Amino acid sequence: MQAPDPAFPLTLYGSSISYFTGKLENYLRVKGIPYRLQALTSRRHAPRVRAMTGSTQMPAVEFADGRWMSDSTPIIQWFETTYPDPVVTPVDPLQRFFSLLLEDYADEWLWRPAMHYRWYYEEGARFASCHLANEVGDGIPVPAFLKRWSITRRQRHGYTAGDGIVPAQVPGVEAIYRRNLQHLQAIFATRPFLLGAKPSLADIGFSGPIFRHFALDPVPAEIMRQQAPAVYEWAARLWNTRLEGHPGSLLSGIPGDWGPILDEIGTHYLPYLCANVEAVAAGHKRFDVEIGGVQYRGARWSRYRVWCLQQLRKHYTALPATEQEAAQSLLRRHGCWEPLWRHPELPIGPDVCSRLPFRVDEKMIDIYS
Template identity: 40%
Template structure:
């Protein structure tokens, strides 16, 4: 667009739309929000080649998609306050947490939204009233269709069973208990300035955990400092961010969270990549005392490959530091990189989250 304004196409209840919107605000990039309906979603899919949200249209008319790729590209190419540490070790740990928060907290965020009756009724009506507003169907019918689709895709097809559900619900509580003492002592995860890890965490915390009735009540009672951080990041001022020092390191009080993410997230990424390499359609692994069966995700094969490439680029001392801080599962990062799937296969269906 000729006036220098970006266009963000998505939904105000979407995990990854919220992540990208917060980053654009913190960077001070002028943008207008375009709430998708079904016709808009199809138009963005035609423009980007991928049916997912959000989609970002540059002032020059270029379409971008996938929040991780967008943030890394804009960080490198668009002027503004840096939102990633310069120190290689801190930068790697920030990117590791961003990936974990994107892909690992995805499951509890969707679980709390669609497994609890009150939350599912509320969010299905909100999706029916926004994304599906251009469909000439009764509201009740649209909401029921949304609820059925979401519970099928994000619960039953994502490995949620009577055996696994308690561990998914518990993960949210564990993460809050690790985050609360950290964010009670400083404004952002790494220090005075937000980094990629903050924006990765924001997607689940802002548009799911702090908004949906059941997890929001837990958040208010169990982790008020995390709740305050959510508002702080949403209200981050580019000038104040630019005046704050970039974090030189990942503080040691993040280690329990890093180790939890490594134990769960890296183990799942490894099982997924191994299954994909063997030509399997289902990955099997044990976590939280229960056995999991998940459809193999080419996108997550690429996530692990990206982390392994970034880990290999670190110096010897930094690699040893990462392994020491993440624990035994960190050895997965040193394994040979699996061949990357085609870019088109990398894209997760992030509709209606």
């Protein structure tokens, strides 16, 4: 394994087409933190990454001093606390809470249409499997066509057909993407970033699905270019923006045009999180659920997403009283309040994931294998 480059404080292990690697790269770039991207190859790097973080998921960060981190959301929170300047997470408590909500939604719900477009269509699967076979599969002594075949098969079994997307429901899953494009197009047609004239945490959250999936994979990228060019432009703008010395400022409050996204969270994402809580509580690794008219069959449980819901509640509870009131009223208006609290008890221990971002709680990660 290559030693960390002393010119860079960080080595980022991941893939140049990975959702969460792209999200963290956007964060590090906006923040002005230099890093070196190292392909996390299954053969040469994965064993060490697992030993040092508890998981092989990407991205993983290695500091020159030997510390390691995993999981983009707590990694970003750690950087924001340890190196607050320039700040990416809004300082205003209400904006911070709703930005964390949007980040979680982009991480965990837009993941589904993003994986769908990449692996369902031959065009997407050919591009991504060729890329990953060379990048992540480098050094594995099997023919390239076999690597491509096994990567495609694994991803479809783990994240598309094998995660509840039956063929009849494909239009419903694609509609999630198209609606989100419309919501975002309306925003970026009027200002450069989600919360005003400079990037903030919500932009970083949306960069996960958009930068390395929707704006890159052949099928969704063409839809974006045709139907939401302002979103396409935003993805490049974010990549090219540094906060240091940036003259832009944030709007105050929660912009009204976030409303349609909050509606999606209230009618789709949070009801899905509730169904996932029920599955985990019942010990069902697979569950059927209807969300917004889309019937998912045999979706995989995710213990990690129970933790995500627990985190959202913690962020709400940590708000000062007046902000709690304002947040509650906005959450109610968009159908988010009831599902946020529907299940008073979550099937999760209080100390789960408490060592993040330095150590992943292995029992919470349901990586498909």
